[in-house]
Amino acid sequence: MSNNRLEFASELLGQPLAASEQVASLFPFKLSRFLTDRMRDGTYSLAAARQYLPDARELIEAPASIFDPCNEGSFKVADQVIQRYENRAALIATHHCLVYCRFCFRRDFVGYKESKIANDALESGVRYIEESPANRDVLLTGGDPLALPNRQLIPLLQRLSAIPHLKVIRVHSRALSVQPDRKRLGDALWLRA
Incomplete structure (x- = not known):
């Protein structure tokens, strides 16, 4: 092969x-x-x-299924933040993944070299979550947040962890099944909690 x-x-x-x-x-x-x-x-x-x-x-073209098939654009409340429910939000932390799934519903912007989240856009999203006390739950998503280098991911998780009204921080990742050595980050972070 x-x-x-x-x-x-x-x-x-x-x-x-x-x-x-x-x-x-x-x-x-x-x-x-x-x-x-x-x-x-x-x-x-x-x-x-x-x-x-x-x-x-x-x-094979399927126009309705390629760009924003979940209609996330209508739920965007701030840079990088999607909010479908009153008490939880999704924070898009990266546009890159460890692997690219063929069924990705964000394939219009995930995975392209030129598709990078500006620091000020991510900062704006985090600030929105900090200033929205109704949010009890945040989903860190993307792309795959565990595709971020530790020097970016760890400070982001620490900052989210310091928000008093957040009770749950979830990380949407395929890392355990596609790059299990990335799990070492989890050992370092979550076993301390």
Whole structure:
């Protein structure tokens, strides 16, 4: 098998490399080393792997399903903050992931090199949560917050933890299943709580 992950994905799907390249040119493609190794040694099923592999069927246009299919834009209350419920909010901390899921409902902005959250936008989102005492629960999401380097993630979590009205901080991540060595951050942070 090829070392190139896109060639490897094409081989697994039994589709021409050109089709995989075309999909990857439109929508980000990324596999962690952990997943690639498991797929190569046969300990990760092809059925499960399909959620990460660029499939030529993604080229079939479905206009209503590509951009903001969950209508999150209408629930945006501040930079990087989505609030569907009165007592909880989602804070989008990054537009990057450890792997890119083919079914991502934020694929219009997640995973592109040019799609980076400005510090002032994230600051504005955190400030909104700090100034909104009705929020008892915050979901740190993205992208995948555990794709952030520790030098960014840890101060963000510490700041959220210091907000008196927040009772729950959830982290939406696929790290444990796609890059388990990232769990060491969790050992350092949450075992201290």
